[in-house]
Amino acid sequence: MDKNAMKKMAAERSVDFVEDNMILGLGTGSTVVYMVEALAKRVQAEHLNLTCVCTSIRTEEQAKSLGIPVKALNDVDHIDLTIDGADEVDANFQGIKGGGAAHLFEKLVATTSTRNIWIVDQEKVVDTIGRFPLPVEVIPFGSQQVFNKMAKEGLNPEFRMTADGQHVLTDSKNYVIDLHLNQVQHPHLLASWLSEQVGVVEHGLFLDIVDQVVVGAPDGVKILTAK
Numbered sequence: 001m002d003k004n005a006m007k008k009m010a011a012e013r014s015v016d017f018v019e020d021n022m023i024l025g026l027g028t029g030s031t032v033v034y035m036v037e038a039l040a041k042r043v044q045a046e047h048l049n050l051t052c053v054c055t056s057i058r059t060e061e062q063a064k065s066l067g068i069p070v071k072a073l074n075d076v077d078h079i080d081l082t083i084d085g086a087d088e089v090d091a092n093f094q095g096i097k098g099g100g101a102a103h104l105f106e107k108l109v110a111t112t113s114t115r116n117i118w119i120v121d122q123e124k125v126v127d128t129i130g131r132f133p134l135p136v137e138v139i140p141f142g143s144q145q146v147f148n149k150m151a152k153e154g155l156n157p158e159f160r161m162t163a164d165g166q167h168v169l170t171d172s173k174n175y176v177i178d179l180h181l182n183q184v185q186h187p188h189l190l191a192s193w194l195s196e197q198v199g200v201v202e203h204g205l206f207l208d209i210v211d212q213v214v215v216g217a218p219d220g221v222k223i224l225t226a227k
């Protein structure tokens, strides 16, 4: 089955968890695009009263264009539920995000949220995270020095560039360094090391954050719940 079809299945199922009057976090990425479309249909059909907090300019534009009410993270006092995509997730519900360079806002919204649901296709459920390059957002000033430290640690860093050779910029106008690790055996240790580096704004290790994972697979949608 095509990967996008599996993403769409998971995305459409995930909006069943949305309840009237919720403050809802909306993630970023191609799976989230399907989720926002499905959400807009429910809002319209059931006249749901929702307040949504978006994790990127892209998601905010889509939500607004479909008539979904949006507020800034600073303007809400809590978030009930956040639905987001992910790049990889293991059996312990530890994951990697940031393939769309939105992990800083995504982590802020996720850690404000009472509950977090990820929507993925089955290929993203892995034994050990790290095959997907780990995104790290860094400020442009001195980023080459941060890169050099990562290289010295054996983390195989690579600046994320556009097709025409420019640095990919996050919504906060920062750079992204992708770490080619192949596998992350000790995610908490790596997360601590990265967080200690001056110039690092946020990394894409999302540890102990997600509560449920909605997985699109050829034989249907599976809902995994954290132990």
Ligand SMILES: O=C(CO)[C@H](O)[C@H](O)COP(=O)(O)O
Pocket (backbone or CB within 6 Å): 027, 028, 029, 030, 031, 032, 084, 085, 086, 087, 096, 097, 098, 099, 100, 101, 102, 103, 106
């Ligand atoms: O973390 C993210 C963006 O920063 C995305 O949620 C993640 O990259 C998954 O994207 P997609 O749904 O397009 O596969």
